[in-house]
Amino acid sequence: MTSAMRSASRDDLRVAIIGAGPAGMYAAEALLASDHCQNARVDVIDRLPTPFGLVRYGVAPDHVSIRSVRDTLDRILDRPGIRFLGGVHVDDGTRGIPLDLLRASYDAVVLTYGASTDRSLAIPGEDLAGSISATEFVRWYTGHPDSRPDEFTSLLSRASRIAVIGVGNVAVDVVRILAKTRAELEHTDMPEHVLAALEESAVREIYLMGRRGPAEAAWTTKELRELGELADASVRVDPRDIVLGPSSAALVADSKVAARNTAVIDQWVNQEAAHCSRTIHVRFFTKPVRLEGGAHGVESVVVERTEISESGSVSGTGEFETIPIDVVIRSVGYRGIELPGVPFDVQRGVVPNDQGRVLGPNGPIRGLYTSGWIKRGxxxxxxxxKKDAVETIKALLEDLDAGHLPRRRDDSDPTSVITGPVVDTQGWRRIDEAEKELGAQRSRSRTTIHDREAALRVGAPRD
Ligand SMILES: Cc1cc2nc3c(=O)[nH]c(=O)nc-3n(C[C@H](O)[C@H](O)[C@H](O)COP(=O)(O)OP(=O)(O)OC[C@H]3O[C@@H](n4cnc5c(N)ncnc54)[C@H](O)[C@@H]3O)c2cc1C
Structure with a gap:
């Protein structure tokens, strides 16, 4: 049935949210909790068979309490009016369902598709075999369906020296996962092939390196402290690295986080080195300038010592060092990618927007909104x-009330335009149960089903 050009209203609103990560789930919750929106219908669409985005495929599996946020997100799916539609890739129709087709079936579309790729280091040798991104590595150890089970098995079995470049929380997660023993990871939901590969890995020396000093590193103290509490890994810091220049000292005086972080690092310098199977070398003022190697892959990373000026800028000192390395994991940030047909700010890797209203060349595009990492980086x-999603939904409802949302052109169920198997909310619940059963067989609360086809078989039975 085709509707006349009436504008949409709150009691008959139909919204599609593209991406079932935290931003998408919180946007759905904010919408359905809004006044007079009890009858609204919200479809949260994801290209994966399972919801919750990086809460499943980013947050470190050994951070069990943070990962339990998914239980909170899962309860949102219990609300009347919301449907999860998994296994549905949205694009321009090349690989999945065209966004334009969806826009015709909904009064508004909210883009919450996250930041799925990585930033590059932009140094020579970055493309050598054995130089991998944290994005790929995190996907593998969390059991993301896009990663192959054996993707890093042989690399880890050969790599005794690994450099992790970057000093954010993701880099710390990667180092911790590499340094932990099987016993320390046994309780997690990691797939069995990941646990086995990590247990059999040859990793002995892990270098965590960043261009700036201990005061400037962007990690939380709790995460940092954990590195010093591992069962069979010790931390080493060069005493030279804890000498702070004037701008770093001012930062420590001003920021509680910087003060706490530097205190943890100072302790590591002063502690007696324990005899452990693995050593984590935390290296500050260390800028990788190139990766060296050959057909077999990375063999070393050449680094330059840096210094921080009084104004806080970083520059090289001309002091170079070559560190033999078997694998390099680059962890210098995630980055959003363009969804064909949607405006994109290439510089920032985000969808340009004003409080969540997607901006085209002539101002806001009616009925198109954004939230989460793809909105703000x-x-x-x-x-x-959550706060971000509330802002976007507020903008959407303001536009709706002002009569600025064009009513959907097509009133039929939007799933009729979706081809291929779809995992709905009940299908996701079946996958959830299957993961819990798999976990129970190994005395764990859950084991992630990493295989897309297996998840689809359970979640989207074909008749
Ligand atoms: C490695 C890592 C560890 C982290 N650890 C923590 C932590 O410990 N604590 C914390 O508070 N925060 C952590 N974060 C940050 C947190 O995960 C993010 O803030 C949050 O997930 C961003 O939410 P989002 O919904 O914008 O994006 P995402 O969570 O990335 O969700 C985007 C969703 O969109 C889907 N999608 C993408 N493209 C399409 C498409 N074309 N069609 C359909 N669906 C699509 C994806 O499959 C995904 O499910 C971590 C992030 C990373 C990367």
């Missing part, structure tokens, strides 16, 4: 996406 904690 990869920053903040999970909870930041």
């Amino acid at each position: 990869p920053s903040g904690i999970i909870g930041t996406n």
